[in-house]
Amino acid sequence: MSSRPIATTRSATEIPTGKLAVWWLLGSEIVIFGGLLASYIMYRLAHDAWHAQAAATNTWIGAFNTLVLLTSSLTAVLAHQAAEEGNGPKAAKLLWATIGGAATFLIVKAFEWTMEIRHGYTITADTFWSFYYTAAGLHAAHVLAGAVVMVFVARSAARNQELHRVELAGIYWHFVDIVWIFLFPLLYIAK
Amino acid sequence: MAETVPSHPPAPEEGHPHHEEMSFWSKYIFPLDHKMIGMQYLFTGIAMAMVGGFFAYTFRMQLAFPGIEVPGWGLVSPADYNALVTNHGAIMIFWVAMPVLIAAFGNFLIPLMIGCDDMVFPRINRLSYQIFFLSVLVLIASFLVEGGAFGGAWTAYPPLSAKAEYSLTPLGSSLWLLAVALEFVAFLLGGINFITTAMNSRAPGMKMYDIPIVVWMIVLASIMFMLSVGPLVAGAVMLFFDQQLGTGFFDPARGGDPVLWQHLFWFFGHPEVYVVLLPAMGIVAEIITVFARKKLFAYKTVLYTAFGTGILSFTVWAHHQFVAGIDPRMAHIFTITTLLISVPIAEMCFVYIATLYGGSIRLTTPMLWALAFIAEFLIGGVTGIFLGASGADIYFHDSYFVLAHFHYTFFPIAIIGFYAGITYWFPKMFGRMLDDRLGKIHFWGTIIPFNGIFLPLFILGLAGQHRRIYNYEHFPELATPELQALRVLATVSLLVMLGFQLVFLVNFVRSLRRGEKAPQNPWKANTLEWQAPSPPPHGNFATLPTVYRGPYEYSVPGRAEDYWPQNAPE
Known part of the structure; x- marks a missing residue:
C-alpha cells in the first residue's frame, strides 16, 4: 500500500493502534479457548472414566514442551527489550530463537501424537481423546501461526524496520504460552 | 467543494493526498476504501435478502396451498421444505442482518x-469482505452437492446435524457449518477494525460523549459479537469433527451431550439478537433526533442502557432451553434475567418517545421507518415476555407464537432498520436523493402486509400449531378451514409485501441514475458525515474536521439555524 490512512496514525486512547488491535484479537481468542476448555471441564467432572484415558498421556513429554514454550516466551521478552533499545538485529536473533522454540514444540508434539496414534489412542477412540486432539491441535495451529508471523517480524526487525511489531508478536506469543499453561494440567497432570 | 467545508483556524491534518485515478479492479473489486467495502457488504446483503425472501415465498406457498407446484421452484418435497426454512433463517441473520446493519453501515x-479518512486497517477490512464473500460461495455450494442443502434448522441441533444418517445431507451440513464459521471470521476481523478505529481515530476534540449513538451501538455490537461467538467457534469445530471424523462430542452413546451444543449455540445466539438490535437502535436514534429537530432526550441513558443490555444479554441464553431438560431451578434464574433485560430496552424506547415529545416532527420516509421500528419492535418485545417466563414457555415452545415473536423482533431490526438507514443515508452514499413519494408507497406497502403476515401466526401458535411441519393436512385439529384461512392470509400478505419491494428496487435504481442531485447536508443534520461532500471522495474530507460539541444540538435557543454541526467553531 502506498501510504497509511491518517486514521492509523491517530491515537485518542494513547495506546498504539496495533497494540489495541492485538489485545482485541486476544479477547476473541480467549473466549474460543474458554468455551472449549469450559466444555471439557464440565464433561470431565461428569465422567470419572476419563481418568483411565488421561493416564495414558505422557506427562514428561508435556512437561518438556511446557519448558520449551516458557523459554521461548523469555526470548520473546528479550527481543522486545532489544527492540525498545533500538537494536533491531539483536531483536531479530532473539525472535529466531523464539521461532526455534515453536519448531521444537511442534516436532515434539508430532512425535508424541504419532506414538499415541500407534497405540490406538486416535481422535475417535474416546471423547477424552477427541478433546485432547482438538484442544491441543487448535493450540498447535496457534503456535504455527505465531511462528510464521514472527518470521516476517524478524526479517524486518533485522533491517531495523517496524520494530514496534516485535512487541505485538511478543504479546501474541505470551497468549499462546498461557493457553498451554492451562492445557498442560488439564490434559496431562490431572490423571 | 472546498468552499462548503467549514474551515477551522487550527487545521491539524491535511486530507488524504492521493487522488490518482484507480483502475476498475482496485476501485470496485479489491478496494481499500471503507465506503466501497461498505457498498460491497450492502449489495451482497441485498442480494442475499432476495434469496432469503424467495425461500420464504416458496415455503409459505407450500403451507398455504399444500402440494402445489410453486411457481419458480416446483413441487416442495419435505427435504426441500427443511432446507428452505433452515437456510431462510441462516441467510436472514448471518448474511443479511449482520452484513447490512453492522458491516455495511459500520x-x-x-x-x-x-x-x-478511513478505517485503521484498510487491508484487514478488505480481507474481512473477501472472507465473507467466500462464505457466501460456500453456502451456495451447499445447495449443489450430493444429498442437497442442510435442513436441520438454523440452530443445527445435534444429533440431527451431527450424523449423516439422520440429516441425510452428508456434505450439505458440513458446508453449511463451514460457511457460518467463515462468516464469523469475517466479522471478527471487521469488528476488531471497527472497535480500534472508533477508540483511536476520532477527530480532534471528539470526546467519548460526542460520539454519535449509532457509532457507539455498532462498536458495542462488535464487542458483544466478539465475546459471545468464541464458544460457538469451538462448538463448530467440535460439530465438524462429529460430522466428518466421527468423534462423539455431542453423542450421548459415547460420553457426549447434545445439550452442550445448545449451550454453546445460544450463548452466542441470544447476544446475537442484541448484536443486530443495537445498530438498528442506533440508526433510529440518529433519524429521530434529526427529524424531530430536537436534542436526543437522554444521550447517556441510551448509552448506559446499551451497556446494561450488553452485559445482561450474556446471562439469558438458557431461556431457549426450558424444555431441553435443564434444572427447573436454573430455569427460574434464566426467567429472571430474561425479564430483566426487557427493562433497558424498554427504557431505550422511552427515550426515543421522549425525544419526539415537543419536537417539530417531519414525517419524511426515513422518519416513518424509524417510527415504525419502535412500534413494531414493541410488539416483538412484549410477546417476548410470555416466552421468557419458563412456565408459559413450556406451552408456547416451538409453536408459531415463537416464530411470530421473533419475526416481530428481527423484521424491524433487519428490514425496517435497513430501510430507515438506507433512505436516510442514500443521499450521502450515492450523491442523489431518493424519490419521497415512491418511498412512502413502499413504506405503507411493506408495513401493512408485514402485520398481515405475522399477526395471524400468533393466533395459529396459540391454537397449537407447531413449527417445522411441512404439511398440516395430517393433523386433524390443525387442518380446520379456519386455521387454513389464516395460513392463506399470511401467505397472501407475504406476496403483497414482496411485490411492494419492487417499488423500492425501482426507486433505488432510478434514483441512482436520475435522482435529484443531493446537497451536502439535505437533512440539516449535525453529525460529521453530512459535513463531507455527497458522495464523499476517497479520503472523505478536504480538511479533516475538528469537533466542538455533541452530535445532537438541534433547535438551540438563540441560534438562527435550528442545527449546529459538530465541527462548526461557532
Missing part, C-alpha cells in the same frame, strides 16, 4: 462520523 459510517 464501514460506511464509522470513519465519516468520527471525522477521519
Whole structure:
C-alpha cells in the first residue's frame, strides 16, 4: 500500500493502534479457548472414566514442551527489550530463537501424537481423546501461526524496520504460552 | 467543494493526498476504501435478502396451498421444505442482518462520523469482505452437492446435524457449518477494525460523549459479537469433527451431550439478537433526533442502557432451553434475567418517545421507518415476555407464537432498520436523493402486509400449531378451514409485501441514475458525515474536521439555524 490512512496514525486512547488491535484479537481468542476448555471441564467432572484415558498421556513429554514454550516466551521478552533499545538485529536473533522454540514444540508434539496414534489412542477412540486432539491441535495451529508471523517480524526487525511489531508478536506469543499453561494440567497432570 | 467545508483556524491534518485515478479492479473489486467495502457488504446483503425472501415465498406457498407446484421452484418435497426454512433463517441473520446493519453501515459510517479518512486497517477490512464473500460461495455450494442443502434448522441441533444418517445431507451440513464459521471470521476481523478505529481515530476534540449513538451501538455490537461467538467457534469445530471424523462430542452413546451444543449455540445466539438490535437502535436514534429537530432526550441513558443490555444479554441464553431438560431451578434464574433485560430496552424506547415529545416532527420516509421500528419492535418485545417466563414457555415452545415473536423482533431490526438507514443515508452514499413519494408507497406497502403476515401466526401458535411441519393436512385439529384461512392470509400478505419491494428496487435504481442531485447536508443534520461532500471522495474530507460539541444540538435557543454541526467553531 502506498501510504497509511491518517486514521492509523491517530491515537485518542494513547495506546498504539496495533497494540489495541492485538489485545482485541486476544479477547476473541480467549473466549474460543474458554468455551472449549469450559466444555471439557464440565464433561470431565461428569465422567470419572476419563481418568483411565488421561493416564495414558505422557506427562514428561508435556512437561518438556511446557519448558520449551516458557523459554521461548523469555526470548520473546528479550527481543522486545532489544527492540525498545533500538537494536533491531539483536531483536531479530532473539525472535529466531523464539521461532526455534515453536519448531521444537511442534516436532515434539508430532512425535508424541504419532506414538499415541500407534497405540490406538486416535481422535475417535474416546471423547477424552477427541478433546485432547482438538484442544491441543487448535493450540498447535496457534503456535504455527505465531511462528510464521514472527518470521516476517524478524526479517524486518533485522533491517531495523517496524520494530514496534516485535512487541505485538511478543504479546501474541505470551497468549499462546498461557493457553498451554492451562492445557498442560488439564490434559496431562490431572490423571 | 472546498468552499462548503467549514474551515477551522487550527487545521491539524491535511486530507488524504492521493487522488490518482484507480483502475476498475482496485476501485470496485479489491478496494481499500471503507465506503466501497461498505457498498460491497450492502449489495451482497441485498442480494442475499432476495434469496432469503424467495425461500420464504416458496415455503409459505407450500403451507398455504399444500402440494402445489410453486411457481419458480416446483413441487416442495419435505427435504426441500427443511432446507428452505433452515437456510431462510441462516441467510436472514448471518448474511443479511449482520452484513447490512453492522458491516455495511459500520464501514460506511464509522470513519465519516468520527471525522477521519478511513478505517485503521484498510487491508484487514478488505480481507474481512473477501472472507465473507467466500462464505457466501460456500453456502451456495451447499445447495449443489450430493444429498442437497442442510435442513436441520438454523440452530443445527445435534444429533440431527451431527450424523449423516439422520440429516441425510452428508456434505450439505458440513458446508453449511463451514460457511457460518467463515462468516464469523469475517466479522471478527471487521469488528476488531471497527472497535480500534472508533477508540483511536476520532477527530480532534471528539470526546467519548460526542460520539454519535449509532457509532457507539455498532462498536458495542462488535464487542458483544466478539465475546459471545468464541464458544460457538469451538462448538463448530467440535460439530465438524462429529460430522466428518466421527468423534462423539455431542453423542450421548459415547460420553457426549447434545445439550452442550445448545449451550454453546445460544450463548452466542441470544447476544446475537442484541448484536443486530443495537445498530438498528442506533440508526433510529440518529433519524429521530434529526427529524424531530430536537436534542436526543437522554444521550447517556441510551448509552448506559446499551451497556446494561450488553452485559445482561450474556446471562439469558438458557431461556431457549426450558424444555431441553435443564434444572427447573436454573430455569427460574434464566426467567429472571430474561425479564430483566426487557427493562433497558424498554427504557431505550422511552427515550426515543421522549425525544419526539415537543419536537417539530417531519414525517419524511426515513422518519416513518424509524417510527415504525419502535412500534413494531414493541410488539416483538412484549410477546417476548410470555416466552421468557419458563412456565408459559413450556406451552408456547416451538409453536408459531415463537416464530411470530421473533419475526416481530428481527423484521424491524433487519428490514425496517435497513430501510430507515438506507433512505436516510442514500443521499450521502450515492450523491442523489431518493424519490419521497415512491418511498412512502413502499413504506405503507411493506408495513401493512408485514402485520398481515405475522399477526395471524400468533393466533395459529396459540391454537397449537407447531413449527417445522411441512404439511398440516395430517393433523386433524390443525387442518380446520379456519386455521387454513389464516395460513392463506399470511401467505397472501407475504406476496403483497414482496411485490411492494419492487417499488423500492425501482426507486433505488432510478434514483441512482436520475435522482435529484443531493446537497451536502439535505437533512440539516449535525453529525460529521453530512459535513463531507455527497458522495464523499476517497479520503472523505478536504480538511479533516475538528469537533466542538455533541452530535445532537438541534433547535438551540438563540441560534438562527435550528442545527449546529459538530465541527462548526461557532
